[in-house]
Amino acid sequence: MKKCPLITKILTFSLVVSTLFLSGCINIMDFYPSASMGGDVDMLPAVVSFADDIKDIVVPVEMEWDRAKSMAIKTESFHGGIWHYSGSVETASLKDYMSQAMEDSNWKLVGEAASGDIMLAFIKPHKTCMMTISEHEFSKTGLTLYVTIDKTAAIGLNPFGEAISTK
Numbered sequence: 001m002k003k004c005p006l007i008t009k010i011l012t013f014s015l016v017v018s019t020l021f022l023s024g025c026i027n028i029m030d031f032y033p034s035a036s037m038g039g040d041v042d043m044l045p046a047v048v049s050f051a052d053d054i055k056d057i058v059v060p061v062e063m064e065w066d067r068a069k070s071m072a073i074k075t076e077s078f079h080g081g082i083w084h085y086s087g088s089v090e091t092a093s094l095k096d097y098m099s100q101a102m103e104d105s106n107w108k109l110v111g112e113a114a115s116g117d118i119m120l121a122f123i124k125p126h127k128t129c130m131m132t133i134s135e136h137e138f139s140k141t142g143l144t145l146y147v148t149i150d151k152t153a154a155i156g157l158n159p160f161g162e163a164i165s166t167k
Contacts, residue, residue, distance in 0.1 A: 056106070057105065057129060058104075058105065059143065063089070063143055065083065065085055066084045070083045078151060080146075082144060082146055083144070084142065084143070086140045086142045088141070091118060091134075091141050094133050098131060098143070102129070107123070107124055117133060118132065128147070128148045
């Protein structure tokens, strides 16, 4: 029986490529990014990150969430917590970014204080968000969000689930 080196090479190549695809080492989107996007990739908006599942507080993607310094609570009447992030960004740049992002999400800036750290306070109906921006070691910047959301006030109930009187 005669060996066919071309068929052997093709089969070997196909086996290697399919193994890489299945193992996740090659992503077809790296070669053809517009194949599934249906358009120009350069026109896509920057990827954003949200604080927990609160979709109206945007955190820059350079900031990494620190689970050990964060906590959240969700009840029938309340949702809130403390979320801590750190990243290699400048404090002034982070302050400007967060102020603009909060304004874009219809938060109202109601207070600002600065000493060594920067503190910003924002409100929305039935929501508050205070944040501190501080410099950490190794040129890292910290961002801590203190968020409260009164879910019952948003639907006209007190924290005990009773209708609020309008008298």
